[in-house]
Amino acid sequence: MEEQIDTLGKSFVDHYYHLFDSDRSSLSSLYQPTSMLTFEGQKIFGVDDISAKLNQLPFDQCRHLINTIDSQPCTSTGGIVIFVSGSLQLAGEEHHLRFSQMFHLTPTQEGNFFVQNDIFRLNYG
Amino acid sequence: MEEQIDTLGKSFVDHYYHLFDSDRSSLSSLYQPTSMLTFEGQKIFGVDDISAKLNQLPFDQCRHLINTIDSQPCTSTGGIVIFVSGSLQLAGEEHHLRFSQMFHLTPTQEGNFFVQNDIFRLNYG
Numbered sequence: 001m002e003e004q005i006d007t008l009g010k011s012f013v014d015h016y017y018h019l020f021d022s023d024r025s026s027l028s029s030l031y032q033p034t035s036m037l038t039f040e041g042q043k044i045f046g047v048d049d050i051s052a053k054l055n056q057l058p059f060d061q062c063r064h065l066i067n068t069i070d071s072q073p074c075t076s077t078g079g080i081v082i083f084v085s086g087s088l089q090l091a092g093e094e095h096h097l098r099f100s101q102m103f104h105l106t107p108t109q110e111g112n113f114f115v116q117n118d119i120f121r122l123n124y125g
Numbered sequence: 126m127e128e129q130i131d132t133l134g135k136s137f138v139d140h141y142y143h144l145f146d147s148d149r150s151s152l153s154s155l156y157q158p159t160s161m162l163t164f165e166g167q168k169i170f171g172v173d174d175i176s177a178k179l180n181q182l183p184f185d186q187c188r189h190l191i192n193t194i195d196s197q198p199c200t201s202t203g204g205i206v207i208f209v210s211g212s213l214q215l216a217g218e219e220h221h222l223r224f225s226q227m228f229h230l231t232p233t234q235e236g237n238f239f240v241q242n243d244i245f246r247l248n249y250g
Binding site for chain 2: 034036038043068070072073074075076077081083085098100102104106116117123
């Protein structure tokens, strides 16, 4: 069970940031109308506005480097909570921005998962 | 609704770190047998082991300084997810340790909340 959760968390994280770095508009497939994102304190509701926000971030190309992934089952929903720390490298810039992000994934009726809760913060040094 | 969630999140965070800094053993009141804590990658299950872990941390007195609190409703459980960033000052040490922590609070049958999921990470600079 624990190994499954860790494997699931890592698979999601790899998939999420791969999409973010290679084809950001396709991240919309991971959210639903009830999803919530808090991005640096700004609250955004629903897949459409979340997708718009992610696509309008003030940088085009970026690369996420992941340091830690902690996953736990969310026993009351059959979902999973995932806590990520890492750094974000923007194209053409040398320094990295450190960040932390949490996801709460909830099962869909089809047996997949979608992002119910997403909170992102840069870590200022 | 949004304001209620923010108020609830802030109240919990204030309460949690106040207990942590003033009477750490009483944190056990916030966990239950199904609770999970991941502390710097170490997984701990259930209120008893979580309480033991928190009380055995290798420092006695500390103070948490909170920088950001982001709260969202967890629509599928009636709970709330809370993401905290801040710094931890240990007694007798000058520098602060930066940390991020997430909590998933779930309602009890009595209408209170307990910590279902708790993930803590120090942010290394």
